[in-house]
Amino acid sequence: MSLLKAKLASQIPNLRERVRNLGKNYGSKVISEVTVEQILGGMRGVKSLICDTSEVGLDTGLIIRGIPILELTEKLPEEIFWLLLTGELPTEEERRDLKNDLSNRAELPSYIWNIIRSFPADAHPMSMLTACITAMEYESQFRREYDKGLKKDLYWEYTLEDCLNLIAKLPGLAAAIYRTRFNKGDVIKSKPELDWGADYAYMLGVSEDNQEWYDLMRLYMVLHSDHESGNVSAFTSHVVGSALSDPYYSLAAGLNGLAGPLHGLANQECLKFVLALIEHFGGVPTDDQLRQLSKERLDKGLVIPGYGHAVLRVTDPRFTAFINFGKKYIPDDPRFIVVEKLFNIVPQLLIEQGKAKDPWPNVDAASGALLYHYGLTEVEYYTVVFSVSRALGICSQLVLSRAMGEPITRPKSVTTAWLEKEVLK
Ligand code: HAX
Numbered sequence: 001m002s003l004l005k006a007k008l009a010s011q012i013p014n015l016r017e018r019v020r021n022l023g024k025n026y027g028s029k030v031i032s033e034v035t036v037e038q039i040l041g042g043m044r045g046v047k048s049l050i051c052d053t054s055e056v057g058l059d060t061g062l063i064i065r066g067i068p069i070l071e072l073t074e075k076l077p078e079e080i081f082w083l084l085l086t087g088e089l090p091t092e093e094e095r096r097d098l099k100n101d102l103s104n105r106a107e108l109p110s111y112i113w114n115i116i117r118s119f120p121a122d123a124h125p126m127s128m129l130t131a132c133i134t135a136m137e138y139e140s141q142f143r144r145e146y147d148k149g150l151k152k153d154l155y156w157e158y159t160l161e162d163c164l165n166l167i168a169k170l171p172g173l174a175a176a177i178y179r180t181r182f183n184k185g186d187v188i189k190s191k192p193e194l195d196w197g198a199d200y201a202y203m204l205g206v207s208e209d210n211q212e213w214y215d216l217m218r219l220y221m222v223l224h225s226d227h228e229s230g231n232v233s234a235f236t237s238h239v240v241g242s243a244l245s246d247p248y249y250s251l252a253a254g255l256n257g258l259a260g261p262l263h264g265l266a267n268q269e270c271l272k273f274v275l276a277l278i279e280h281f282g283g284v285p286t287d288d289q290l291r292q293l294s295k296e297r298l299d300k301g302l303v304i305p306g307y308g309h310a311v312l313r314v315t316d317p318r319f320t321a322f323i324n325f326g327k328k329y330i331p332d333d334p335r336f337i338v339v340e341k342l343f344n345i346v347p348q349l350l351i352e353q354g355k356a357k358d359p360w361p362n363v364d365a366a367s368g369a370l371l372y373h374y375g376l377t378e379v380e381y382y383t384v385v386f387s388v389s390r391a392l393g394i395c396s397q398l399v400l401s402r403a404m405g406e407p408i409t410r411p412k413s414v415t416t417a418w419l420e421k422e423v424l425k
Contacts, residue, residue, distance in 0.1 A: 003097040005160060007086050012156065012403045015052075019404050036423060039414075043230075044310060048411070049238070050404070051229035053084040053396045061317035062227055069223065070317050073324075077197045077221035077392060078102065081167065084226055084396035103192035105168035109139060112173065116180050125384045126259040128177045130252040136173075137248035139165060146244065155244075156403035162247040163395035170388045171196065175203030182378050197221040200388060204376070212329055213374040219325060220371075223318040223363060224386050226393025230311070232257035233264065237394045238401060242409040247398050254394050255387045261305075264364075264390070267382040269305035271368030274338045275379075284334050284341075291345050298353050306365025307346050308356045315360040319343075322366035335369035 001009075032047040054064045062069040064080065065087045072080065075089070078098050082090040090098065115135050119128050137143070142150075142158040150158065176187045188203045197218040206213045229238055237254030241247065258264030281289055294304055309316065323343070326336045343361055350359035368382055376385075414422075 002101050003090075003094045004082060004085065004101070004164075005157070007088075007094070008156070008160065008399070008403070011086060015400070015404060036419065039419065042310070049229050049235070050406075051234075051397060052087070052400055053393055054226040054228050056228045056311050058311065058313045061312060061314065064226060068317065070321060072222055073219055073321050075222055076195045076218060077225065077389065078195065080222050080225050081392045081396065084393055085399060099196065101164060102168040102196060103190070105165050106172055106190050106192070108169055108172055108176070109136060111138075112136065112176075116176055119181070121181075123181065124259075125177050125181050125378075125381045126255070126265070126387070128181060129174060129384050129387055130255050130259070132173055132177070133166070133170075133248055133252040133255070136166075136169070137246065137252075140246040140248050141165075142246040146246075152405060155405075156399055159241075159247055159402040160399050163399055166247060166251060167196075167391055167395055170391055171200035172203055174384050174388045175200060175205075177384065178204055178378070178381055182381070206374070210374070216325060216370055216374060219321065220367065220385060221389040221392070223321055223367075224389035226390070226396070228311075229397055231263065232260065233390060234394055234397060238397060239409045241398045241401060242406060244408075247395060250398055251391055251394055255390070258387055258390060259383055262303075264383045264386045266305050266362070266364040267367050267386060268379045270364050271335070271372060271379050271382065273305050274335050274342075274369060275372075277338055278334060284337050287341060287345060290338070290341055291349065294342070294346055294349055298349060304342075304346050304350070306342075307350060307359065307361055309358045309360070309362045312360065312362065313358050316362045316365075318363035319361045319366050322363070322370055326366065326370055330370070330373045333369065333373045335372055339366050339369045 034046055038044055038046050052065075054062060056062055060068065064072060065083050067083070072083075075083075076095070079090055079095055082088070082094060082098060112132055112135065115132055116128065119131075139162075141161045142155070145154075145158045172190055179185060179187050184205055188205060190199050191202050192199070194202055195218070197220075198214040200221070201214050201217040202208065206217075208214075227234070229235060233254040235254075236257040237250040240253040241250035245253075261269050277285055277290065277293065280293070285293070297304060323340070326333070326339070330336050342365070346361070347359040350356045367386075368379065371382060371385065372379075376382075
């Protein structure tokens with residue numbers, strides 16, 4: 001048994017006991033109320049989900065298992081995966097065991113190559129990614145065992161198997177999509193001695209001499225790994241997983257949500273915005289030019305991509321981590337300069353406009369400028385990079401949901417007429 005599985009097997013009985021106790025002793029206790037505004041507003045802030053992997057405070061940003069994200073920026077993504085699942089950082093022996101396990105599972109099934117090649121030349125890389133993940137559902141051990149008759153107690157074990165296979169295969173799959181879709185030449189085979197994030201960069205075609213790029217990829221994978229469970233992608237995966245659809249179906253469903261411009265696709269939109277500004281002004285614009293153009297955009301009713309957040313009310317610490325990286329390594333890059341300038345201008349404009357509840361930058365405002373600098377200039381691919389990272393959190397949440405024995409998700413909807421009547425009571 002792998003060290004990760006053994007660790008989880010030792011922790012899960014206690015987790016189950018805590019959940020059982022809560023249900024048995026406090027089942028009818030009220031912990032939250034729902035207002036009409038919340039029903040009309042995308043269930044914003046309604047406390048109705050359990051997520052132990054991470055939490056996002058209004059004024060703190062992402063905290064993974066009690067550790068603020070800015071204290072985790074030097075960690076490897078596989079260490080974060082272990083942390084998300086178990087609540088502890090792995091020892092060196094545990095990390096190595098996990099990495100070896102992932103390397104042994106990394107090979108892609110042979111049928112995937114024809115599928116990747118069958119897409120239209122200008123297909124969106126996100127549709128290629130989620131279609132391929134769905135196609136790989138053929139590999140699901142959870143589904144095979146469930147069909148044979150799987151005891152509920154063992155659901156988590158086969159969910160973990162599927163999740164480990166997915167996480168092991170995703171960098172190779174995502175890199176193959178990149179190289180095929182953008183005509184980069186032959187697919188590059190994994191180099192198992194590299195860590196998980198560096199191996200992804202290697203398979204994209206980044207030279208091993210370019211350690212800064214490898215560091216950026218590790219940081220990127222860490223920062224995007226999780227953001228509690230109410231966001232569109234994690235919540236969607238959770239709902240689909242609650243029907244006992246296996247992790248391939250669940251992850252693909254969630255990532256289809258990540259592909260929306262108000263969620264993960266915002267990283268593509270942000271860099272497009274920055275590039276358009278530079279092109280429009282023939283170089284880095286002045287502060288006045290930036291202010292003017294951003295204001296015009298707001299006046300047209302368009303959003304400024306990379307600003308605002310459904311949950312945060314401060315500068316996203318993940319944005320700060322990217323800015324720190326950029327200041328250290330690429331302070332003179334024109335795209336990075338524009339990102340910094342926008343940070344000094346946009347929040348004030350959003351405050352003056354008075355609509356956005358959070359005028360501060362989110363993670364997507366900075367990430368694209370860094371990827372672009374290191375040669376990943378195909379903006380349509382950015383959400384795929386995000387997806388590879390976010391799979392760490394989504395998969396961890398799926399394993400823990402099955403371990404806790406969570407039931408099928410089924411909130412109650414009401415009709416508009418019912419609501420109209422109810423508010424008058
Ligand atoms: N620019 C202009 N207007 C904005 C805005 C922005 N960046 N952010 C919010 N607003 C507007 C909303 O469009 C809304 O306007 P209407 O009342 O006219 O509909 C109003 O301010 C209130 O919105 P809100 O309550 O502050 O924001 P929501 O919780 O509804 O939405 C969003 C949060 C992130 C979707 C929103 O801020 C947005 O569209 N931002 C730009 C896109 C973006 O950066 N998305 C990435 C978010 C991070 C993420 O999930 N990454 O994966």
